[in-house]
Each structure stands twice: as C-alpha cells, then as structure tokens.
Amino acid sequence: MGVRNQTRVVEFVFLGFSSIPNSHIYLFLPFLVIYLVTVLGNLTIFILIQLDSSLQSPMYYFLSHLSCLDICLSSVTVPKILVNFLCQRQTITYNQCMAQMFFLMSFTGTEAALLGIMAYDRYVAICKPLHYSLLMSTKVCAILAFSTWVWGFLDSALHTALSSKLLFCGVNQIHHVFCDLPALMKISCSDTQAIEMVLGIASLFVGVAPFLFTILSYAFILSSILKIRSTTGKRKAFSTCASHLTVVTVYYGNGLLNYNRPSTGYSLEIDTLVSIMFCISPPMLNPLIYSLRNKEVNRTFAHKVPQLSGNNGHHTRN
Template identity: 80%
Template sequence: MGGRNQTQVVEFVFLGFSGIPNSHIYLFLPFLAIYLVTVLGNLMIFTLIQLDPSLQSPMYYFLSHLSCLDICISSVTVPKILVNFLYQRQTITYNQCLAQMFFLMSFTGTEAELLAVMAYDRYAAICKPLHYSHLMNTKVCTILAFATWVWGFLNAALHTALSSKVHFCGVNQIHHIFCDIPPLMKISCNDVHMNQLATHITSLFMGVAPFLFTILSYIFILSSVLKIHSTTGKRKAFSTCASHLTVVIIYFGNGFLNYSQPGAGYSLETDTLISTMYCIITPMLNPLIYSLRNKEVKGALKKVLESQRKVYTGSHKQ
C-alpha cells in the first residue's frame, strides 16, 4: 500500500448513489435489512451443518465454507455503505479502498473456485457413486477447500499490489459503490496496461475456468441422470443438484455482468444495480435457496426448532 506516496489522492468519492436524491434516507434501512438477513441466514446454515450429524457430508462441508464466504463478501462492502449513509458522505480513504478491494477479490475469487469444487462433488456422487467415498474423503475435501481460499487470496494480492502502483493525479470520483479494479482503472492517469493484462489472464482462471468446469460437470451429471430408469431416482438426483445449480447461475451470471462490461460501459445506475446484485443481493439469496430447496437442511432446522421449543416449554413447566 506504499502507492499512497505516489498519488495526490488520499480518499475516493463513490458516485454510485449520486443519482438517488436523499439516498441515505431511503436506502439505509433496506441495505441494513439485507445485511442482517445475509449474516443471520448464512450463520444459520453454518451452525446447522456443524450441529446436525445428518449434514456431515462433503456437500455440506463445502456449503459451510460457502456460507462463511457469503458473510465475508457482504461484510466487506455493506457496513462501509451503511456508515456512509449515516454520515451522508460517500467516501473511503485510499488505504481502506485497497483493503476493501483486496478482501472483496479474495472472497469472490474463492467462491468461484468453491462452486466449481461443489460441482465436482455432485459429479462424483452421481456419476461415480461406488468410488465417491474414496474420491471425496475427509483429506481430499480439506485440501480442496484450503486450496480455494489460498488461490483466492493469492489472486487478490497480485491485483492489489499492481493497483497500489496506479496514479490518479487528483481524480478521486469512482463511478461505483465500492472499490474494485474496473472503476479504479477508469480514473487512473498512468499506463495500466499491465493491470489490464493481469485482469484478463486471471479472469480466465478465476472466472471462466471454474464456470466451464462447472458446466462440464453438469453435462456429465445430466447424462448419468438420464440413464436412470427410475423416476424417483431421477427426481432425487436432480434435487441434490438443484440448489447448487441455481446458486451457480445467479453467481456467475451477475459476475460476468459485473466484470465483462462493454467498452463504453453501462450507465451509472445500471452499473450500481449490477454491483448490488453481485456483491450484496447474491450472498443473501444463497442461504434462502439452500434452506427452501433442500429437504435435509429444512429437516435439520425443524429438529433444532423443535428441540428449542421443548427446552422452552420444559423450563416454563418447572
């Protein structure tokens, strides 16, 4: 972060909400509600997986990591937005901007890799059921989860290091609602060819490759499911993949919209909406998707609520 000595800019101003008059009045409560739902929903999923013996499988092990990532992604962006609403100043310091970009890229990159790993887990469970316990044993799951986190942080460290060398020459207005590579590169005043090249190369590994791997996994899964003669068997196989596939479509769809903008860019309002969907709404939807579409998660939640009700009833009887 030594780049601060090389630029006249000490803070940035976000323009993402500039088109909404009195945005601090109308948006504070909705953003606060979204953040609370995100944290509580993902925390519920994580806690259920840790407590319920029926959820001790590779699929739910990776889901617990996904829940942690969703909490982290939301916590990197939303609290700062809420603070800015309270103080009615859409600003962030230079160092805070680099830190926000680092952690946001770390967590979003890790989530993309994790979704690909979860797709492989479903492939192994459906296409290689006899070898599943060997392919996805505890050691393998731990290594895969650890690798996704390390890969995400290494990618973010590279981009943050390159961004710290960028000069802004006094221009500090970011057409965005949080710090990210594309909006920062747009206001730079020196050559950012190396930054753009690194972004294009790493996007192949952090976005395109996981997406294509996930699609390929589901092609094999679909091929195997269609060979199942039992209607019940087909329905069960599809149900185990439905939640994950829904999350994949939402995450990668919003991700590609956020980072694959046309040369002229979207309007500020459209860009703000896409960014909000990608980093704020998506983490909130994931626990809702898994809890509403997954019978095992709903069953575990029901057992926890019933046990709490019995404890509450018993304490009152005494």
C-alpha cells in the same frame, strides 16, 4: 511524471448515487435489510450443519464453507456502504480502499472455485458412487476447501499489487459505492494497458476455469442421469443437484451481467446498482435456495429450532 509521482491520494470519495437527491434516506433501510437477511440466513445454515450429525457429508461440509464465505463477502462492502449513507460525505481512506478491494476479490475468487469443487462433489456422488467415500474423504475435502481459499487470496494479492501501482494525480472521486479495480482504473492517470492484460489472463484462471469445470462436471452428471432407467432414480439424482445448480446460475448470471454489459447506455446509478447486486444478491439468495429446495436442511431446521427454543425455555424457568 515527477509531478504525478509526488501527488498522493489519501482518500477516495464515492459518487455512486450522488445524483439522486436524499438517496441515503431511501437506500439505507433496503441495504440494511438485505445485509441482515444475508447474515442471519447464512449463519443459520452454518449452525445447522454443525449441530446435525446427518449433515456431515462432503456436500454440507462445502455448503458450510459457502455460508461462511457469503457472510464475509457481504460484510466487506455493505457495512461501509451503510455507514456512508449516514454521512454527508461518502469517503474511504486509501488504505481502507486497498483492504476492501483485496478481501472483495479474495472472496469472489474463492466462491467461484468453491462452486466448482461443489460441482465435482456432485459428479463423484452420481457418476462414481462406489468410490465416493474414498475420493471425497474427510482429508480430501479439507484440502479442497483450503485450496479454494488459497486460490482466491493469491488472485486477490495479484490484483491488489497491481492496483497499488496506479497513480491518481490528485483525482479521488470514484463513480461507485465501494472500491473495485475497474472503477479505480477509470480515474487513474497511469497507463493501464499492461494491468488490463494481466487481469484478463488472471480472470481466465479465476473466473472462466471454474465455470468451465462446473459445466463439464454437469455434462457428465447429465449423461449419467439419462442412463438411469428408473424415473424415481432420475428424480432423486436431479434433486441432489438442483440447489447447487441454482446457486451456480445466480452467481455466474450476476457475474456476466456485471462484467460483460455494454460500457455505454447505462446511467451511473444503474451501473453502480448492477455492480452492487453482484456482491450482495448471491450471498443473500444462497441460504434461501438451499433452505427452500433441500429437504434435509428443512428437516433439520424444523427439528433443531423448536428443540433449541425448548431448551432455552427450560433453562429460563429454572
């Protein structure tokens, strides 16, 4: 144990796609395109919500937080992956690894909580419409949004504190392309049984609890919609939930595939790709889902973009 404690890893080497010849040549452009689409899409949604007074309802307030969160989530991993694709040796320092893991877990935990809050907002709007302005006031929305960020950062602080206790005994090759706690535990020479137990308990609160809360909210929503006699009313109620329900399906579908797939039977490259998709596909798809299925966002986009272009052209001529 004395030798172990004296051996300190100062950097990690990523081996995620090392067995694919010239993988960086083929993967750099797709990852770059995905990142640009993610940032531009979410930034567009965020700006539209800030500019249009008709998009100042609680639903769009939480959507603006989701857009900001998705930009942060993709920016934690993808830029470093892109930089490493341009290097012969794909590495990250120990401190950078801990920081990357901290923010990655913070944002994923926050997104799970935020999706639960967005489900609650839809529940109040459909099941308790007369009390909506009171239950979802500006102050309440701000508190709920702030709480989701605190929720994610507290969970991440626990994960990062536990990971900082891991010993690596000189082993520094991670079979991944970014720092994640499961990947670090695989190469650690520490006894990880206690850490795995704590992480299992934490995941119940951070991942499972928001999911169950979302499911419960939609159970009440579905019950209320079925009681609506008008077909038009039912269609309108369903349409207000469609985008969010699609986003929830994409997020938790990727999460289940990432954390509940069999531990054997996959190649290293497929295993790495599945983990990456959990971090990059929801942030990329969320603005597309809301822009394609939401009439108000489409209307604002169609109205504001030509208006801004016209203003810019006017200033240029002057």
